Amino acid sequence: MSLELTFEETIARDQRIEPRDWVPDAYRSTMVRMIAQHAHSEIIGMQPEGNWITRAPSLRRKAILLAKVQDEAGHGLYLYSAAETLGADRAELTEKLITGGQKYSSIFNYPTLTFADVGVIGWLVDGAAICNQVPLCRSSYGPYARAMIRICKEESFHQRQGYELLMTMMRGTRGQREMVQEAVNRWWWPSLMMFGPPDADSPHTAQSMAWKVKRHTNDELRQRFVDMTVPQADALGVTLPDPELKWNAARGHHDFGEIDWAEFKQVVSGNGPCNAQRIAHRKAAHDEGAWVREAAAAHARKIDERQGSAA
Amino acid sequence: MRSEWPLYEVFVRGKRGLNHVHVGSLHAADDEMALHHARDLYTRRNEGVSIWVVKAADITASSPDEKDPFFAPSGDKVYRHPTFYDIPDHVPHM
Numbered sequence: 001m002s003l004e005l006t007f008e009e010t011i012a013r014d015q016r017i018e019p020r021d022w023v024p025d026a027y028r029s030t031m032v033r034m035i036a037q038h039a040h041s042e043i044i045g046m047q048p049e050g051n052w053i054t055r056a057p058s059l060r061r062k063a064i065l066l067a068k069v070q071d072e073a074g075h076g077l078y079l080y081s082a083a084e085t086l087g088a089d090r091a092e093l094t095e096k097l098i099t100g101g102q103k104y105s106s107i108f109n110y111p112t113l114t115f116a117d118v119g120v121i122g123w124l125v126d127g128a129a130i131c132n133q134v135p136l137c138r139s140s141y142g143p144y145a146r147a148m149i150r151i152c153k154e155e156s157f158h159q160r161q162g163y164e165l166l167m168t169m170m171r172g173t174r175g176q177r178e179m180v181q182e183a184v185n186r187w188w189w190p191s192l193m194m195f196g197p198p199d200a201d202s203p204h205t206a207q208s209m210a211w212k213v214k215r216h217t218n219d220e221l222r223q224r225f226v227d228m229t230v231p232q233a234d235a236l237g238v239t240l241p242d243p244e245l246k247w248n249a250a251r252g253h254h255d256f257g258e259i260d261w262a263e264f265k266q267v268v269s270g271n272g273p274c275n276a277q278r279i280a281h282r283k284a285a286h287d288e289g290a291w292v293r294e295a296a297a298a299h300a301r302k303i304d305e306r307q308g309s310a311a
Numbered sequence: 312m313r314s315e316w317p318l319y320e321v322f323v324r325g326k327r328g329l330n331h332v333h334v335g336s337l338h339a340a341d342d343e344m345a346l347h348h349a350r351d352l353y354t355r356r357n358e359g360v361s362i363w364v365v366k367a368a369d370i371t372a373s374s375p376d377e378k379d380p381f382f383a384p385s386g387d388k389v390y391r392h393p394t395f396y397d398i399p400d401h402v403p404h405m
Contacts, residue, residue: 300344
């Protein structure tokens with residue numbers, strides 16, 4: 001049987017593609033692009049919330065936030081590990097992130113202005129991420145699907161801590177409630193953009209669905225997220241900033257207003273409020289850590305040589 | 312100076328009574344660091360009671376190109392399975 005046919009049949013039988021299987025070049029590059037973009041998003045995603053670790057209002061909130069940011073580092077590493085099974089090189093992936101050769105989610109290019117943003121990121125941004133990621137647990141590429149299972153388990157904590165934080169603030173002063181509403185106003189639309197361009201304008205969707213690396217279209221997932229979030233906003237007592245948002249009984253879904261795709265394109269192409277800052281920070285961390293990586297490698301080499309000469 | 316750390320594969324025993332299972336990989340300068348990183352990366356929520364790490368370069372794997380011929384010797388030996396043998400229904404405990 002030809003290699004291509006074996007690949008097609010594995011996908012058709014809903015079995016997983018595993019690391020050393022033959023795959024078409026385009027499948028490999030699609031998976032590397034998807035996984036790398038996802039890994040970079042987790043790594044860059046540490047920054048907006050990391051911004052608040054030292055200023056968290058209590059030890060409890062600080063411990064939670066620290067654990068969450070550590071999880072994001074962990075998620076990035078699971079994903080880099082999955083990308084490497086496709087032949088991608090870790091150092092090269094970091095290089096491509098720093099030089100803009102690969103992208104990360106545009107959501108992390110928005111600033112976190114108040115502590116309520118930490119809660120809203122957990123609720124909306126991680127909520128949207130969960131919507132995107134749950135179907136990816138059945139992605140046709142085995143290592144990616146397995147990484148997603150671990151990640152989804154851990155994301156649930158992220159979303160719940162955010163929502164709980166917001167409930168606590170909503171029970172507080174009027175100033176705190178306004179702070180929550182203001183954060184919701186800023187994050188709602190960027191959260192909807194996280195699902196990517198509309199289906200009609202999404203160049204990769206058809207092929208990704210055929211290969212079962214994606215299971216739903218961007219618009220399907222976006223709709224699911226809106227439907228899930230509306231009752232959560234009601235329970236919290238905040239208003240989602242969209243006058244056109246209303247239940248449509250005929251469709252069995254909520255209708256919602258037009259997303260500002262011009263803004264999305266601006267942020268994706270590097271002109272968001274924090275793009276330059278995020279990359280500069282990542283680059284500085286990488287450059288400033290170089291001596292540690294070199295010292296550890298030199299130490300390991302020395303131990304090796306010593307053991308070699310003793311034997 | 313070359314400072315890239317080698318790739319290690321990580322295996323975790325979830326609890327006593329279970330096998331170690333492959334969970335992923337990581338980079339580390341040496342074996343000791345690989346163990347510590349594996350603990351921090353793959354067992355943040357009590358997922359394990361024991362960890363093995365091994366340099367990915369030290370693993371020998373069967374080739375995916377010849378997966379069918381390689382496993383062929385066990386393909387035609389149906390008599391290795393209990394269902395190969397007909398035992399009358401009235402014979403108990405078998």
